[in-house]
Amino acid sequence: MRRGLYRSRQGAFLGVCRGLAEYFDLSVTWIRVFMILVLLATGIWPILGVYLVAALIMKPEPLRPFQTADEREFYDSYTTSRESAAQRIKRRYGSLERRIRRLEDTVTSREYDWHRRMNS
Numbered sequence: 001m002r003r004g005l006y007r008s009r010q011g012a013f014l015g016v017c018r019g020l021a022e023y024f025d026l027s028v029t030w031i032r033v034f035m036i037l038v039l040l041a042t043g044i045w046p047i048l049g050v051y052l053v054a055a056l057i058m059k060p061e062p063l064r065p066f067q068t069a070d071e072r073e074f075y076d077s078y079t080t081s082r083e084s085a086a087q088r089i090k091r092r093y094g095s096l097e098r099r100i101r102r103l104e105d106t107v108t109s110r111e112y113d114w115h116r117r118m119n120s
Helices: 016-024 028-042 044-057 069-080 082-107 110-119
Strands: none
Touching: 016 028, 016 044, 028 044, 069 082
């Protein structure tokens, strides 16, 4: 499963260069050299502005690697909108609660007890 574009938590300054290097599978040294060359060619303010905007736009790297696509989808939705992620969790656990309640109703019903006694 391919990694997404995230700011690295082990980066030197905000983790943008390391995050780009991991995404494009390059050495972080080459990314930093490229950034310095662009810095020298354009001046401090344009590249500093682009770097800070990239740091604000890029999501932070997750603390542990994703095991499934659902985990990645949840992390992306959580970093985009925490409220919608919380609503999604509430809907999912509400659905599970309804299923468990139906199962408990079935197991504790008189018909279930009657069928169990007849079959044994």
